[in-house]
Amino acid sequence: MRNIAFILICFYSSFFLYAQEKEVLFTIDDQPFYTDEFVRVYNKNLDLVKDDSQKDLDKYLDLFLGYKLKVQKANKLGLQNDSKYINELNSYRTQLAKNYLNDSKVTNGLIEEAYQRIKNEVRASHILVLVDESATPQDTLKAYNAIMNLKSRAEGSEGFDAIAAKYSEDPSAKENKGDLGYFTAFKMVYPFENAAFSTPVGSISKPFRTRFGYHIIKVTDKRVNRGEVTVAHIMILKPSNKAAAEEQKAKQTITDIYQKIQQGESFEALAKQFSEDKSSAVNGGVLQRFGSGQLTSQEFEDVAFSLKDKNQISAPFESKFGWHIVKLIEKHPVQSLDEMRYDLENKIRRDERSLIITNSLAKKARAKYPIKIDEKMVSKIKSWITDDFYTQTWTIPENAKEIEGPIVIINDDLKIATKEFLNYMVSQQKGSVKVKPTSKLVGQLLENWLDDKLIAYYDANLEKEFPEFKYVMDEYRDGLLLFDLMEKEIWIKAKTDTVGLEAFYQSHKNDYMWKKRVDVDLLSSTDGKIIKKAQGYLKNGKSLDYIKEKLNKEGQVNIMVKSGVFEEDFDVLPEFKIEKKGVTPIVSKGEYYFTALVKEVKPAEPKALSECKGKLINDYQQYLESNWVSELKKEFNVKVDENVFAKIKNQLKK
Known part of the structure; x- marks a missing residue:
C-alpha cells in the first residue's frame, strides 16, 4: 500500500511553472487554493494519464478538489502531528536538501580529482616535525624552522633517508627511513595527498602542514594503480x-x-x-x-x-x-568514473575535502544574505573568555548569563541570541580550534559558528529560494498525509468491516460471476496414436493412474494429465464445445493432441464471497472512497470560483 502514496506523490508532482499571476480557484473552509498549482499538476499529468476522463478539465477539477479535501480531512484529524509522519517527512527533506546544500561545481571537481588520483599510485617517504594544531605562533614558527632546516640537509650530502631515520618524529621512520610505500587517494590526509601527487618523482616537496605537524616528502615513484x-x-x-x-x-x-x-x-x-x-x-x-x-x-x-x-x-x-x-x-581493476562516482562522493563527504564544499556554500550564503554582528557584544565576550578554554574548564561568567538580545542578525530576518553563541563556545572546548590568544580564538569560533548558522538558514529557506523544492516538499507532505488517512479511513476498514463487505457483496454479487465451468481431466500428448489409446481407456472407465502406467513406459512421458474445475474458455476447452458429461472427441492445438473426461458441467453463477474476496475488497475500497469524497464535500464548506475556472479552461485549451 505504501507504494500508492508514492504513486500519488508522483501523480501530483510537477515542475511546470505557470507564468500567469495566480488567482484563488477554490476555497475549503475559507482556505484558498490557487490556479498555479492546479495548472501545474494538470499539465504534468496530461502526458501521464491514459484515462481521457482525467484530461477533461471539469472532471480533473473534481479529482483535484477531492484530493485537497482528503488532505484537509487528514489535517483536521491531526495526522500531521504524528511523530512517525514528522520523522518520515523530515528524513525525506534531509535527503532532498542534499542536492541543494552542495556546490555541484566544487563537488564534481573534487570527484574528478580523486578519480584521476585513484587511477595512479605514489610511493613517497616523509619527514615529520610534530606541532599541535593549537600551538602558539612561537611553537609553530619553531616547528617550521626545524622542517626547513631538515629539508636543506635532506637535499644535501646527508640524504633524505638518513635525515628521516635520525630526525623524523614519525616513530616508524627509524625502521623504514620514512618510506610509506605506495598509496593512492583517500589513503592519507588530504594535504599530504595533495603534496604527494603534485611533487615530481625524485623531488622533495616544500614544507606543508597537516593536523599532525609539518612535513616534507620525497616522491620516489609513480605508477598506474594496479587495482x-x-x-x-x-x-x-x-x-x-x-x-x-x-x-x-x-x-x-x-x-x-x-x-x-x-x-x-x-x-x-x-x-x-x-x-x-x-x-x-x-x-x-x-x-x-x-x-x-x-x-x-x-x-x-x-x-x-x-x-x-x-x-x-x-x-x-x-x-x-x-x-x-x-x-x-x-x-x-579500477572501475570507471561513472561506476565509482557515488562511492567517491560519499568518501569526499567523510574526508577533509568536505570542508571545501562547506566553505564554498558558506561563502555563497555570506554573499547572499546581509549579516549584522553586534561588535560591542563580541568585545565583551573576548573579555570574558580565559585560558581555561584550553584546559576545557571555561564556563560562562555569572554576569553573562542574563544577557538578552541578538549577537547576529541574518537577512534582517533571523535574530540569534548571544546565549546561543556562548553555549556553542562551551561545547567547542573539546574541539580542534585552539587558536591563541583568546581574542583570536573568539574571532575564529564566531566565524565557524556563523558559517554553520548561515548554512542552516539557507537550508531552512530552500522552499523560498527554489520553487521546485517547495513543490516537491508540499506534494510529498500531502502524499504522506493522504497515505495515512487512506489507511485509517479506507484500507483498514475495507479489510476489517465484515458486515459492510458482506452487504456490498450481496448488492453487487452479479458483478462477480463464474462463467460456465467444467470439472474435467484433460489429457495431452504430442503423439496422435497415444492420445487415441488414452481416449479408449477413458471410454472403458480406466483410471488416470492406469492410463499413465500403460502409456508412459521406458522412461518416456507420453501422456500428461491436468485435472480441475475450469471456466469454459480455459486453454483448449473451447475446442471441445462441451455441453455434457463424458469423454470428448480428440482435438489438436499446436503440436499437441487432447482428449478429456468431463465429470460435471456447472452453469454460470455468482462466486462465493471467499472466491472473490481480493477483488471484492479492492472494489469495496473504491466504493468507500467515492462515497467518502461526497461526504467530505458535505463536511467542508467548498466554494469554486467559476469565473476563474472558466479563464483557466480558456487558457489551457489554447
Whole structure:
C-alpha cells in the first residue's frame, strides 16, 4: 500500500511553472487554493494519464478538489502531528536538501580529482616535525624552522633517508627511513595527498602542514594503480627462536607443500591442512581483497600482483613473517568514473575535502544574505573568555548569563541570541580550534559558528529560494498525509468491516460471476496414436493412474494429465464445445493432441464471497472512497470560483 502514496506523490508532482499571476480557484473552509498549482499538476499529468476522463478539465477539477479535501480531512484529524509522519517527512527533506546544500561545481571537481588520483599510485617517504594544531605562533614558527632546516640537509650530502631515520618524529621512520610505500587517494590526509601527487618523482616537496605537524616528502615513484586482488595463500611462520635448523625445517615444509601442488593436489585442501595463518586456513587460504599499501608486507603484495592468470600459483617466497605460496583468485581493476562516482562522493563527504564544499556554500550564503554582528557584544565576550578554554574548564561568567538580545542578525530576518553563541563556545572546548590568544580564538569560533548558522538558514529557506523544492516538499507532505488517512479511513476498514463487505457483496454479487465451468481431466500428448489409446481407456472407465502406467513406459512421458474445475474458455476447452458429461472427441492445438473426461458441467453463477474476496475488497475500497469524497464535500464548506475556472479552461485549451 505504501507504494500508492508514492504513486500519488508522483501523480501530483510537477515542475511546470505557470507564468500567469495566480488567482484563488477554490476555497475549503475559507482556505484558498490557487490556479498555479492546479495548472501545474494538470499539465504534468496530461502526458501521464491514459484515462481521457482525467484530461477533461471539469472532471480533473473534481479529482483535484477531492484530493485537497482528503488532505484537509487528514489535517483536521491531526495526522500531521504524528511523530512517525514528522520523522518520515523530515528524513525525506534531509535527503532532498542534499542536492541543494552542495556546490555541484566544487563537488564534481573534487570527484574528478580523486578519480584521476585513484587511477595512479605514489610511493613517497616523509619527514615529520610534530606541532599541535593549537600551538602558539612561537611553537609553530619553531616547528617550521626545524622542517626547513631538515629539508636543506635532506637535499644535501646527508640524504633524505638518513635525515628521516635520525630526525623524523614519525616513530616508524627509524625502521623504514620514512618510506610509506605506495598509496593512492583517500589513503592519507588530504594535504599530504595533495603534496604527494603534485611533487615530481625524485623531488622533495616544500614544507606543508597537516593536523599532525609539518612535513616534507620525497616522491620516489609513480605508477598506474594496479587495482585490487583476491588471493589465497599457504603460510609457514618463521620460528620465533630464529634457530637455523628450525628455519630450514620451515622452509622445507613450504617446499614440500609446493611439490604436492605441482603433483596435482588441491591448493585449498593443503591450505586447510598445513597453513599456519589460522584465520584464512579454514577458508582454503582465501584473504580479503586488497590494494597496494594495505598489507604490511611489500614482498607479499608484489608477488600477489605479479600473478597474471586466474588460479595461477606462485613459487614459494619469503616475507618478514614467514614463507608463502600464493594463488590468484581474481583481479579487480579500477572501475570507471561513472561506476565509482557515488562511492567517491560519499568518501569526499567523510574526508577533509568536505570542508571545501562547506566553505564554498558558506561563502555563497555570506554573499547572499546581509549579516549584522553586534561588535560591542563580541568585545565583551573576548573579555570574558580565559585560558581555561584550553584546559576545557571555561564556563560562562555569572554576569553573562542574563544577557538578552541578538549577537547576529541574518537577512534582517533571523535574530540569534548571544546565549546561543556562548553555549556553542562551551561545547567547542573539546574541539580542534585552539587558536591563541583568546581574542583570536573568539574571532575564529564566531566565524565557524556563523558559517554553520548561515548554512542552516539557507537550508531552512530552500522552499523560498527554489520553487521546485517547495513543490516537491508540499506534494510529498500531502502524499504522506493522504497515505495515512487512506489507511485509517479506507484500507483498514475495507479489510476489517465484515458486515459492510458482506452487504456490498450481496448488492453487487452479479458483478462477480463464474462463467460456465467444467470439472474435467484433460489429457495431452504430442503423439496422435497415444492420445487415441488414452481416449479408449477413458471410454472403458480406466483410471488416470492406469492410463499413465500403460502409456508412459521406458522412461518416456507420453501422456500428461491436468485435472480441475475450469471456466469454459480455459486453454483448449473451447475446442471441445462441451455441453455434457463424458469423454470428448480428440482435438489438436499446436503440436499437441487432447482428449478429456468431463465429470460435471456447472452453469454460470455468482462466486462465493471467499472466491472473490481480493477483488471484492479492492472494489469495496473504491466504493468507500467515492462515497467518502461526497461526504467530505458535505463536511467542508467548498466554494469554486467559476469565473476563474472558466479563464483557466480558456487558457489551457489554447
